Amino acid sequence: MSAPEPILSMRDYRLVFDTFDGIYQALDGVGFDLNPGESLGIVGETGCGKSITAKSILGLLPSPPARVLSGEILYRGQDLLKASERDFRRLRGTEIAMIFQDPMTYLNPVFTVGEQLVDAILAHQRAKPGGERMNKAAAKRHAIQMLAKVHLPNPERQFTSYPHELSGGMRQRVLIAMSLSGAPRLLIADEPTTALDVTIQAQILDLIAELIDDLNLSVLMISHDLGVVAKVCDRVIVMYAGHVVEDAPVDQLFNDPRHPYTRGLLASIPHPGRPPTSLSGIPGTLPNLYDPPRGCRFAARCPLAVPACTTAVPEKRHLSGNHLVACIRADEDLPAEAADA
Amino acid sequence: MLEIEDLKVHFPIREKWQKATVKAVNGVSLSIATGDSLGLVGESGSGKSTIGRAILRLNKVTGGDIRLKGMSVVNAGRTEEEMLRRQAQIVFQDPHSALNPRMPILRSVAEPLVLHTKVRGVELRRRVTDLLEIVGLQSQFLYRYPHELSGGQKQRVCIARALALQPELLVLDEPTSALDVSVQAQILEFLKKLQREQNLTYLFISHNLAVIRYICNRTAVMYLGQIVEEGATEQVFSAPRHPYTKVLLEAVPLPEAGQSRRTDVVIGDVPSPVNMPTGCSFHTRCAEAMAGRCDKVAPPPVALADGRRVRCHLFAD
Amino acid sequence: MTDAAAETVTPAREPTWRERNQSSIRQARLYVRTFARNGSAMLGLGIVTLFLLTAALGPWIVPFPEDAAGSVHLDIKLQPPDAVHWFGTDEVGNDVFTRVIVGTRVSLQIGLIITGIAMLIGVPLGMIAGFVGGWTGEAIMRFTDVFLAVPGLILAIAIVGALGPGILNAMLALSLVWWPGYVRLVQAKTLSLKNSIYVDAARSMGAGKMRIVFVHILPNCASPIVVKASMDMGMAILGAASLGFLGLGAQPPYPEWGAMISVGRNYLPDWWWYSFFPGLFIFLTVLGFNLMGDGLRDILDPRHRE
Numbered sequence: 001m002s003a004p005e006p007i008l009s010m011r012d013y014r015l016v017f018d019t020f021d022g023i024y025q026a027l028d029g030v031g032f033d034l035n036p037g038e039s040l041g042i043v044g045e046t047g048c049g050k051s052i053t054a055k056s057i058l059g060l061l062p063s064p065p066a067r068v069l070s071g072e073i074l075y076r077g078q079d080l081l082k083a084s085e086r087d088f089r090r091l092r093g094t095e096i097a098m099i100f101q102d103p104m105t106y107l108n109p110v111f112t113v114g115e116q117l118v119d120a121i122l123a124h125q126r127a128k129p130g131g132e133r134m135n136k137a138a139a140k141r142h143a144i145q146m147l148a149k150v151h152l153p154n155p156e157r158q159f160t161s162y163p164h165e166l167s168g169g170m171r172q173r174v175l176i177a178m179s180l181s182g183a184p185r186l187l188i189a190d191e192p193t194t195a196l197d198v199t200i201q202a203q204i205l206d207l208i209a210e211l212i213d214d215l216n217l218s219v220l221m222i223s224h225d226l227g228v229v230a231k232v233c234d235r236v237i238v239m240y241a242g243h244v245v246e247d248a249p250v251d252q253l254f255n256d257p258r259h260p261y262t263r264g265l266l267a268s269i270p271h272p273g274r275p276p277t278s279l280s281g282i283p284g285t286l287p288n289l290y291d292p293p294r295g296c297r298f299a300a301r302c303p304l305a306v307p308a309c310t311t312a313v314p315e316k317r318h319l320s321g322n323h324l325v326a327c328i329r330a331d332e333d334l335p336a337e338a339a340d341a
Numbered sequence: 342m343l344e345i346e347d348l349k350v351h352f353p354i355r356e357k358w359q360k361a362t363v364k365a366v367n368g369v370s371l372s373i374a375t376g377d378s379l380g381l382v383g384e385s386g387s388g389k390s391t392i393g394r395a396i397l398r399l400n401k402v403t404g405g406d407i408r409l410k411g412m413s414v415v416n417a418g419r420t421e422e423e424m425l426r427r428q429a430q431i432v433f434q435d436p437h438s439a440l441n442p443r444m445p446i447l448r449s450v451a452e453p454l455v456l457h458t459k460v461r462g463v464e465l466r467r468r469v470t471d472l473l474e475i476v477g478l479q480s481q482f483l484y485r486y487p488h489e490l491s492g493g494q495k496q497r498v499c500i501a502r503a504l505a506l507q508p509e510l511l512v513l514d515e516p517t518s519a520l521d522v523s524v525q526a527q528i529l530e531f532l533k534k535l536q537r538e539q540n541l542t543y544l545f546i547s548h549n550l551a552v553i554r555y556i557c558n559r560t561a562v563m564y565l566g567q568i569v570e571e572g573a574t575e576q577v578f579s580a581p582r583h584p585y586t587k588v589l590l591e592a593v594p595l596p597e598a599g600q601s602r603r604t605d606v607v608i609g610d611v612p613s614p615v616n617m618p619t620g621c622s623f624h625t626r627c628a629e630a631m632a633g634r635c636d637k638v639a640p641p642p643v644a645l646a647d648g649r650r651v652r653c654h655l656f657a658d
Numbered sequence: 659m660t661d662a663a664a665e666t667v668t669p670a671r672e673p674t675w676r677e678r679n680q681s682s683i684r685q686a687r688l689y690v691r692t693f694a695r696n697g698s699a700m701l702g703l704g705i706v707t708l709f710l711l712t713a714a715l716g717p718w719i720v721p722f723p724e725d726a727a728g729s730v731h732l733d734i735k736l737q738p739p740d741a742v743h744w745f746g747t748d749e750v751g752n753d754v755f756t757r758v759i760v761g762t763r764v765s766l767q768i769g770l771i772i773t774g775i776a777m778l779i780g781v782p783l784g785m786i787a788g789f790v791g792g793w794t795g796e797a798i799m800r801f802t803d804v805f806l807a808v809p810g811l812i813l814a815i816a817i818v819g820a821l822g823p824g825i826l827n828a829m830l831a832l833s834l835v836w837w838p839g840y841v842r843l844v845q846a847k848t849l850s851l852k853n854s855i856y857v858d859a860a861r862s863m864g865a866g867k868m869r870i871v872f873v874h875i876l877p878n879c880a881s882p883i884v885v886k887a888s889m890d891m892g893m894a895i896l897g898a899a900s901l902g903f904l905g906l907g908a909q910p911p912y913p914e915w916g917a918m919i920s921v922g923r924n925y926l927p928d929w930w931w932y933s934f935f936p937g938l939f940i941f942l943t944v945l946g947f948n949l950m951g952d953g954l955r956d957i958l959d960p961r962h963r964e
Contacts, residue, residue: 020692045521046492167610197384197611198548199626202592202604209602224521227594231602251598268526270555272593275575279555281526285491397862426864438855443877445681453863484678486685502859 006033006074007186007218008057013071015056018064022290026052028242028297029313030071034186039212039219041229041250044239045265047286050222053239054190056080057220058098059088075186090127093120097179101191103171107163113174114159117143117181124182146177150207169200173207180211187211190222205232226269230254235322238262241287241297244316247324258319258330260302296327304329342410342542343396343429343510345371349404350391354615361615365391367566368405370642373559375509378536378543380557380574382550382589386614387563389546393512396544397431398422409510427457430503434515436495440487446473446498447483453505472501477531493524497531504539514546529556550593554578562586565614565622568642572649582651584627621654629655692957699953705946713766716759725752726760728911736929746931748922750911757913758935764914765895765943768829772894773887775833780840781883787841788848789871799845802838810835811900818906825898825914828907832897836890843886847879881958885951892947899940915940 011031017024027049034040042050055061073080121139147155150173193201212219223229229236236253238246246259257263264282284301287293299309316326350366366388373379381389394400396407407414409428417425433439440449450469454460470480476497487495517525547553553560561571570583581587591606609626612618618625624635634654643656693699731751739746745754787798817831857874901907902916910917915936922933
């Protein structure tokens, strides 16, 4: 497998927050590659650092309190950690776009959907170096095209609607239209369907899948829902307490999870399509990230933990092909009593 | 145990200077047998939580009746209300906001005992310690405040509080939706064990189909204030009959490899509960809708041979 | 470690005070730590502490106690500050330092009484307006709006004008214009808490209205009330001084800062110390209470908590 040049690549990224209560060690040596045209999922529970990772890419973390200790985030060869606010303004929307969990937060309630979309389009035009300039009428035509592209019913009419007149699903469509209006290459989706109902979620996921194919997008999808990443993504990385613990193609991750945390996570979800079997859950709680344990951060909750786990952070290693695991005992089966518990 | 008969809960609202009515629950009939757990599943706005709140008298009821062990909840007087409070308790979705932030756990859990019994002092503390033990928390939590506990621990506290008066019916309103999956698994396992040990009856309200399938032996699917399908959980999940149930089940992304990226089964948005469609409320999104019938006549519930009830014209003959 | 072991062996043992309150102790420590790290809040606390100490000890530490109530030493009138009279003397030879220090206690009384009465009127009204709602709540809020629509000091002047000048009337007048802020604050907070889930939970357990108000709502309103009260202390003192300055509050020779400036202003700019030092004390007091209130808000406001 000769790997193509990744479009986005994070290397040994360490980020802390300086807070009143001390130094919160949010991310510790996070690294992954995103290949062009690939859709990569990041999953993990509260406090694992998945959203912080996403926000870091677009330079959306205020500093202070955020402080980068080491690492680099390369977008097509450019280190985003060294990018200025000016560079980011050029990148956001035209190269990298982001959609969020709650679209209402990112739509201005006093302007119509159309006005905001036209504004976004014109801003993207200005940001593109040497790109042709559109006039307002052309921008409006483009905006309505975009609304049609995200399957908003009645795009001409909705163009003049205010955000509060739309349902949650329609707002998310508008936000997707807005973020894609600058023809970005990379889409970062941070829990895009978490606030939506199942039937609406299915429609938005369909839309994202359609756009991935149509626009040849690379996608970084952040979600706590393993079902969502299983459906949309080609490859998944699992995060726990600021570490990447497993990185594998989607079928390998779900059929043969190797990190004990991933295995625990998968054994915790009831499956809607199968009769119930017992759920194991993961005993214990997240480590205190103000004073994280040495070594593997999952060791205290891990059924496979041995003394060596607590002395050094396990290196990520290749199990097979592109299945990476940060666990020294990834080849072993879980002890029987742990499966019962 | 619990019988709900043609329950209607309507809320008056003001929309654009005009008075309107939200028909949150619009003619729901249900019954739960002792020891059963009924799952009430539906999307936001389906009215599932309103039913749970109506059972605890947290909402005004517009019409119909709710009977708990034969006693009317809707028309209860003072003495009856006292009895009802002991028989039914509720656990809410967000454990973080369901506990008074200024009260240590001891006082929160003790509240129902203080309100309804004469137990005080050392005995009260012993009872609370026992309750915490049932939900798997040590006595060191007695004097902690909610903000010092994790989400899962807080939800356990809420369950302990609901159990204080030894109710027979527990209304669980999305009890795990605010929790991480590894914690959710622990709470679900615990709820299952608790039901077995204490012979409790559950009304489990959730939007999460997997959770319902896991914990409930009967399932009722709600859409816009009405139950569209109700039956044994395994039947409803393995062979759904109502078009909405089918859509709902297809729409859930599964935590497994090898799914198609596209679902392509669901269309449209949920209609506003203020302006409900005529006829069957689902006909605007239904792939099997029959013009001239579904958009005109509201389907009555039909009992199928396998014991389920479906509200759909497809089964009406 | 041994402590935890002992607890598991004898679970029925009455827990000690320390065990029962260890959470509160930890919380208090956190508050203290947060507050202590806030420089301006500590400055405010320092000023307020000095103010309280001065108010408590004033009459015993001043060099010329008899000057406080106003005596006459025309031979040393309008002396500039020196080693004996630190803040100089006034037009009848009273020691300005003595009068300013004794005035501290007067100001404290004024602040406490005005804020106290305002809270006694405002908090219950806000509670009723928020909790009962409906027609009653509407009536209370509109009545409050009427008071809020009239500038406070102007209204107070009108009330004193009707009652006649004097320190007691001034305090009464200021109290009467001060309460609407509390109604607003408490009503808003009550309204949001009334619909909170834990109040629903209490209702579902059968808690009565009184219990919900006093156990579940009032304690959770306490923080914003404390913050507002702390800031109001300063503002009330300023208000009373303003009335004193206008000749409607305390009457000379009563040692009240506003009244002192009122007289001292006639001797500006040559005899500046006469009005400068009372003014400086008003300034410092108001500043102190405001900084402290800001600091309190930082630690008590849940949004700032971890």
